[in-house]
Amino acid sequence: xxxxxxxxxxxxxxxxxxxxxxxxxxxxxxxxxxxxxxxxxxxxxxxxxxxxxxxxxxxxxxxxxxxxxxxxxxxxxxxxxxxxxxxxxxxxxx
Numbered sequence: 345x346x347x348x349x350x351x352x353x354x355x356x357x358x359x360x361x362x363x364x365x366x367x368x369x370x371x372x373x374x375x376x377x378x379x380x381x382x383x384x385x386x387x388x389x390x391x392x393x394x395x396x397x398x399x400x401x402x403x404x405x406x407x408x409x410x411x412x413x414x415x416x417x418x419x420x421x422x423x424x425x426x427x428x429x430x431x432x433x434x435x436x437x438x
Contacts, residue, residue: 399420
């Protein structure tokens, strides 16, 4: 499902125009991105959490050059689904 599909479904379900729904979806995504970039987690009860995971420094190997490099510690964004969401997905049929 793409962002356009989500916008179409929300517009159909609410009766709002697609332009309005697009503005709301873009604003929501901007708010989530801004919060995570600012170091805050975003919790959506019953859906999941957008969190920041810390990756430790590690040593990696470049096999083609037979060298080792150090990858510095860094943060990555992640999504952790809520338990209710996990249960419904695991019970759903394809």
